[in-house]
Amino acid sequence: MKVNIAERIKTLRKKKNMTQKDLADGICSQGLISKIEKNEISPDLDVIIQLANRLGISVGFLIGEVDEAANAVHSTLPKFLEKINRFLDKNEYHDLELYYREISDDQVFVKTNKEYLLWIESIVASQNYNNYDLALKLCEEALSLLDDEVALNPFTYNLKFNLLNSKATYLIDKKEYELGIELRKEAFALIESQSNYTIEQIKLLYGLARTYAILDDIIESNFYAERALHLSTHTENLKYVDSIYHLLTENFISLKKFDIATDYLKKARFIAELKNNTFLYPYINRSEHKIEQYTSRAHETNHCSSLGLDTNQ
Numbered sequence: 001m002k003v004n005i006a007e008r009i010k011t012l013r014k015k016k017n018m019t020q021k022d023l024a025d026g027i028c029s030q031g032l033i034s035k036i037e038k039n040e041i042s043p044d045l046d047v048i049i050q051l052a053n054r055l056g057i058s059v060g061f062l063i064g065e066v067d068e069a070a071n072a073v074h075s076t077l078p079k080f081l082e083k084i085n086r087f088l089d090k091n092e093y094h095d096l097e098l099y100y101r102e103i104s105d106d107q108v109f110v111k112t113n114k115e116y117l118l119w120i121e122s123i124v125a126s127q128n129y130n131n132y133d134l135a136l137k138l139c140e141e142a143l144s145l146l147d148d149e150v151a152l153n154p155f156t157y158n159l160k161f162n163l164l165n166s167k168a169t170y171l172i173d174k175k176e177y178e179l180g181i182e183l184r185k186e187a188f189a190l191i192e193s194q195s196n197y198t199i200e201q202i203k204l205l206y207g208l209a210r211t212y213a214i215l216d217d218i219i220e221s222n223f224y225a226e227r228a229l230h231l232s233t234h235t236e237n238l239k240y241v242d243s244i245y246h247l248l249t250e251n252f253i254s255l256k257k258f259d260i261a262t263d264y265l266k267k268a269r270f271i272a273e274l275k276n277n278t279f280l281y282p283y284i285n286r287s288e289h290k291i292e293q294y295t296s297r298a299h300e301t302n303h304c305s306s307l308g309l310d311t312n313q
Contacts, residue, residue: 005048006039008062012055013037023054044196045158049081080113084120091279093127100124115156118142119163122170132170139167161190161200165207172211184208198235202228206240209247218251225251242271242280249287258291265291 013023020033027050035041043051052062080103087096100120104110110117122138125131143163146156164187172180188204191197205228212221225248232241245268252261265287272280 004039005062006037009051010037012057016055023051027051027054045155048155093124096120097124097128115142115145116159119159119166122166126170126173132174135170136167139163139170161187164190165204177211177215181208181211184211198231198237199239202231202237202240205231206244213247213251218255221251222248238271238275242268242275242277245271246280246283246287253287253290258294262291
């Protein structure tokens with residue numbers, strides 16, 4: 001039987017004697033809870049996970065994948081997702097692998113969350129062992145377990161997106177760029193009309209921009225980078241802004257437009273420092289060194305020319 005998530009959230013909230021404000025606190029606005037309960041909008045996966053935590057139930061129970069008796073089996077899923085996402089956000093892939101091994105010992109959890117664990121295993125295979133063929137195989141296995149009907153619920157809808165995006169990444173890592181681009185565009189089409197997937201849209205646009213840069217198609221790269229930047233600034237989301245600015249820096253260095261590159265570099269450094277994104281610092285410093293080398297050579301060439309010297313000697 002199809003579960004009305006809006007009605008279930010409202011019922012569970014009232015059972016716990018919580019107001020909409022109580023439920024929303026630290027998660028979203030009270031107005032959003034009101035719209036969710038009126039079934040005017042569908043909450044995204046992040047909100048669902050946090051609401052499930054607040055209500056003390058599993059994501060599976062909230063979206064109707066498990067009954068009340070099975071609720072306890074799924075109760076660890078929100079915390080699992082939260083921890084996994086934290087590892088991914090910080091590029092802590094070795095810690096991700098250790099945690100994956102730990103959770104894999106829980107056979108009940110593995111049985112009820114196989115698709116998600118296959119995705120995590122694919123990331124470990126790719127990032128820690130450069131085994132892109134295995135990573136692709138694991139992604140394809142997980143996707144085969146997601147039929148179209150199931151993929152409509154918020155949890156598996158988000159998982160399907162992640163699987164498509166990861167599969168595209170592995171293809172690009174194998175230098176199968178055109179296939180990777182096609183798959184990224186397919187993943188983008190899946191979420192393009194979803195207002196709750198802004199971060200994912202930005203991530204895909206940025207990924208497309210990077211791939212086109214690898215192919216030296218700077219015009220297309222800048223097109224997707226600027227789309228990602230526009231969406232980021234429009235929604236005041238800084239998650240990828242420093243990386244986007246840095247990509248634009250590199251693109252304009254390759255075009256030998258160093259004044260524009262310098263402007264983007266300053267913005268990249270400012271945002272990276274604001275976020276304390278130490279991962280990006282070495283790349284920013286390298287770009288700065290490239291610009292300094294060029295300006296130094298240009299200054300030397302101009303100086304020699306003014307003296308009537310041949311710089312080719």
